[in-house]
Amino acid sequence: MISSNISNEALDIFRKGLAHFITFNEAEWTEFIPHLNYKVIKKRDHFSIKDKVCNDIGFIVNGSVRYYHVKDGTEITGYFSFENEFVSSYKSFLTQQPGTGYIQALEQTGLILISRKNMDMMLSHPLFGYKMERFGRLVAEHYICCYEDRITSFITETPEERYLKMLETTPEIMQRVPQHYVANFLGITPVSLSRIRKRTLIYA
Amino acid sequence: MISSNISNEALDIFRKGLAHFITFNEAEWTEFIPHLNYKVIKKRDHFSIKDKVCNDIGFIVNGSVRYYHVKDGTEITGYFSFENEFVSSYKSFLTQQPGTGYIQALEQTGLILISRKNMDMMLSHPLFGYKMERFGRLVAEHYICCYEDRITSFITETPEERYLKMLETTPEIMQRVPQHYVANFLGITPVSLSRIRKRTLIYA
């Protein structure tokens, strides 16, 4: 879709978020904007669901989402994304294969969307395809670093250590996310997280 | 370093490995080769160590390596890489910050190396910088997919399920890697892995 009626406020937030990775000049930005869409997802509605290809990568302008899988009929939450972060069922988006999990809004969430088709158009764009490739590389590398930390924590830390480190890294998480989702995120049961909190006396 | 005396055999293996991501024409390849180095690491020697910046990304022509952290004086192995795979302390290489772990050769290992400096030169190269950016993006995206699977397995699967899935994905691993390293990789103790093998009667 080559058109855009996204609010200037949302676009400003988006542009500031991108600045962590790359800076677009005015000509490039003008070319960029028509490749974007805006969407509001209501609380509990899904951004991406199992067995369907995730066609968009989103940038969260406001709100939050959780990623979850269903195993033996039970939901298991693996991750959260908040304002100024990207959201996508990455493997599905990148490989264009059906996803294995769900992404659901934890609250009403406003998103700037880039479809796979528009992304590919921009990556091959004569004006700024080169810069878009760099942008894509830097974003991907950023997530590699995040994922590396997360895997290392599963290998080297106990659940209790993961809980305490999470409170340092993301102090607001217990306020913003139901505790049983956080427990899943830490790789333990809700009952177990409740015990850790009682044991450490750290409820932040 | 702008020179190269890497064997044609190693270069062929490397070029075939890259073909999973991108194909270089002859002019590009001719430009590529002088940015490469070759190194053989003896068994038990280190490719990368804690508190030092990892300056290279390697492509394993032959051999294998393990990634490990040291916690409370004990080594904990988090991952392995084999022939035709890349190896690096990625976060350190990508951010140019000191690494938190070690990468050690499990056996004598031959590597084609790209230094950060040479990588950056190629990413900005007038002839094929655009293609190199795409190459870098595709490699990074590939690792995002791998990491996503690994994190999902920690969240949704039991150690026993991880063990069985690993045997499907990498059947040769128990033959090539000491079992207590594999146990760490699965996020459990060596004693626990030994029990799982006895319990399931699957020793493949």
Place this chain on the structure above:
DNA sequence: CCAAAACGTTAACAAAAGATAAGAAATTAA
């Protein structure tokens, strides 16, 4: 505003995993 659903804590019990140590087998190095 009320009823239903979701949430967090706690308890009791079961299952799994960690810690430690001993011993046998395999590998490595001198």
Place this chain on the structure above:
DNA sequence: TTAATTTCTTATCTTTTGTTAACGTTTTGG
């Protein structure tokens, strides 16, 4: 080859975690 080291298994004991269920509280939706 031999001695030392590493590796894997097994056993015992302890700790942690999982499971299930009950209870009170909070949140949600009509």
